[in-house]
Amino acid sequence: MTATMAMPTMRWCFWLLSACLLWTVRADIEVPLGIPNPTSLQNHKTFYEGSGYKHAFHWSIENAGTPNQTLHGILELNGNNMKWAWIGLGWGRTMLDAQFIVCHQLAGQSIEMHEHESTGAYKPPYHYYGAQVTIPIRGAFNNNTLLCEFNRKTDPNDGIHINLNLNSFTDVIWAFNPNSAKNYEEKWFSYHEKDHRGAAQADLVGGSIVSIPAKSIERKQLHGFGMMAVWLGLFPFSVYYARYLRSTVGWLFVHLTLQVLGIIGIIAFFVIILTEYIALSRPHAILGLILISFIAVQLVLGICNILGLSNESLSRVRKWVRRSHNLLGAALILTAVAQVALGLETLFPWVEPRGKGAWAVFFALVAFWVTAFIGTEAFFWISVRRTDIGMPQKQMVQKSDKPFATKVERGGTSVTLTETTVPLDHTQIRPDMPRFTWATLNQAVMNGELLVVANGRYVYSIAQWMTSHPGGQLILHAVNGTDITNDYFHEAGFDAEEFVPKPEAPAQRAERTQATLHRQAASIASSEVTAGYRQSSIVQEMKLSPLMAERDWRLVVRSRRTHVHTRLAIQKLSKMLVGELVPDLDQPYANIDADAASTGRTFDPNEYRRYALVENSPITQGASIYKFRFCLLYPYDVRDGEPLGFLPGQAIEIQARINGRLITRFYSPQTDGNLSVFEIDVKIYPHGTMTQYLVKQKPGDRQFKIRGPFGTPLVNPERPLHLGSSDWVPRRLIFIAGGTGITPFLQLIKYLLLPVLEPLRVTTDYAATLEDELTLTRGDRVLVKHHYFDGWAIGVNVRTGMEGAFPLTVTSPRCSSHVSITLIHGVQTASETILGNEFIEGALLAYADCIQVHRFIADGTLPADGAATGIIYPARLGAPDLESILRQRWPLDDEQEEVERKRMFVCGPTGFDSWVVDVVSEIGVDTRCLTVLPSDRVI
Incomplete structure (x- = not known):
């Protein structure tokens, strides 16, 4: 009778002692030896039975409904030939975020039970060295059976441990290893086999545990390897192709196709991982969502960049869109390297022996692309890229002792293909090639052909580049039918040192008297002008004075779309040769070839030369009359025999591509000097095709193709032999x-x-x-x-x-x-x-x-x-x-x-x-x- 009453008393004392130690017990507690009795607990669940092993969990809920509500459980593992075995039970959905109770079989009969904390990767969880809520009661390894008994408070409410939900299902995972090896920490806690793990949902109060499919490691591996293939394979190759192989026809299509395939792959592999549980608090998940978000931004930038190649509105911001697209793309790939490394560390932790092959592939890909980009970039800088060959030393910027001080000699700036250091073996004129004059070339362009001229002689077809040119379709349409020598071999500001701004005239003084002076008879008006005067250095110097203001020059440089093309691009241009430009179709080929070494280009009013719009301003309100000021895109590139200016009655012809059609209009120019700067006054009509196009343009945004002058002058252009003689103009x-x-x-x-x-x-x-x-x-x-x-x-x-x-x-x-x-x-x-x-x-x-x-x-x-x-x-x-x-x-x-x-x-x-x-x-x-x-x- 006494012994019978003593047993419950001792049991209650033991439980009291366990509760007192609940918040102070530390890890690595050696479990008191004793054989737990699974039949003493109300519920049990066999997690695994097969291959000679059986793993089960027994439990009861004690002190239900009180602050000391406790899970009383026993972990059981049975099988033959077990050594250094371990069994574990985790609270959570995956081992990436669960909290574990692990029971270890030690040497002899010793048993150890403690809590483990997830590492966020598929490797043995860390020992948790903080205050534990799992209290070992007893354990034993007897008759090939490992038993570990414990108590765990269901609601620790300490902000660290998981509260077990007794009102619904609790996520549970389990695993065991009957024959563990030492891990990287030299502990007998190695990876379980593929089948020795599982997941379940437990109704701890109701006494049922329902097995559910464990989260698929294979899907995560498919996600990881797929993302690595896209981010470290497809995307870098796409960037490499776009950067270094853009001299090949169709490079843009290749780049776009690879990018689209990559985005499709990212979406597919993202959907795969969405079918699994994602812990959004983990760095890999957070960084992944950021990458997915910026992929959408990058896609929008890429689309805008492509549309900017042919869209008038988007072309104005395409420069910034392209830079943003390039910088964001590089940032995404570099970030993806870190993201892939985080993913590999999750699936195949570096400290684990498994997965070394995946890491080898990762480092090989990174090393390959680093070597490829650095090596190719160095090769391009050394052997392929060219620097601006600059201005030939024919210009003169001279000081003068005259009051207007400075002059600049226009002309002599033409750049010939032979002046470049690039051999053009494919640029060979053949007698059977078509010959063009500027008039017939323009007619071919009006008929839909895409032709450009280089060095004033070679005619090339740019049709195959219309959808692949890095600068876009707009610039190709802008140069269609013109000479592209300066654009192809120079940077935009290559002739900046030659520019001397037009001096500003002093403002008129208010106190100056208006022109009311009496005019005397001008009988002296017909006095002879000596030859010495006509050749006066002062006259010549003033005629060479600059016509562009500083603002004009800035807008001219802004309007240029120049680029020093690589040797690959030059060789590509050489292969597009389709004909030769000649002054006269009747001139024998031999005579033309004899002049091939000449660098001069003869002026032809039929040649379209490109101008920059530098002013667009209304001069009336009600009548909508605007003044447009144009400056020659390359003012120092002068043709032999170029007129000194426009004569009264002469007109220029402006050509523009509007809504996919080439439109031309004639206008009467106003100028104070040569053909490099002029103005036109235009009335804007509501339905005028050209006038509406002109008025919408902003200074510095557009190149205009202009040719001329055309028309018979209203007065005889020959200069009079006697100053004031009216022989050259009607009375x-x-x-x-x-x-x-x-x-x-x-x-x-x-x-x-x-x-x-x-x-x-x-x-x-x-x-x-x-x-x-x-x-x-x-x-x-x-x-x-x-x-x-x-x-x-x-x-x-x-x-x-x-x-x-x-x-x-x-x-x-x-x-x-x-x-x-x-x-x-x-x-x-x-x-x-x-x-x-x-x-x-x-x-x-x-x-x-x-x-x-x-x-x-x-x-x-x-x-x-x-x-x-x-x-x-x-x-x-x-x-x-x-x-x-x-x-x-x-x-x-x-x-x-x-x-x-x-x-x-x-x-x-x-x-x-x-x-x-x-x-x-x-x-x-x-x-x-x-x-x-x-x-x-x-x-």
């Missing part, structure tokens, strides 16, 4: 214009009355009244550098070499003061009268006796004060108005006056010119004196 000039048809007239008055860099004869002495003015003596010659268009100009006295302001009223006009010029201009609204107003006002203030202006405003409105010059008529131009003006300015009854001494020009919209011709014919104007300038073509 009477009448210009009848409608709307923007006034632009040829503006060319005329600038050329005849407001020239720049042309000598003017001083007909009246002038004494300077301000310190910045010139003192002039009758007979002096003065060259104008800048017009204020108020009757004053900045010029240089050729006799003294001094520079300063002077009134144009003391000089004789270039065309002589005996020439009579009349403008009759009809417009729809008063706002249109501002077109050319600056030039007209300047001419009236300088030479009022030579020019008369009549403005007719159809809607009856009047311009604001000072907004228009000349005689204003608030009415539509009619036949009586024409007759009245012509009888004053064009003596209809003077049959003695030679026809050659007078000329009438008509220019305006469709219908206007025919109406004017009918009216003046009825009045009695000799039609031999009449010239109609069509608005849509040149004559």
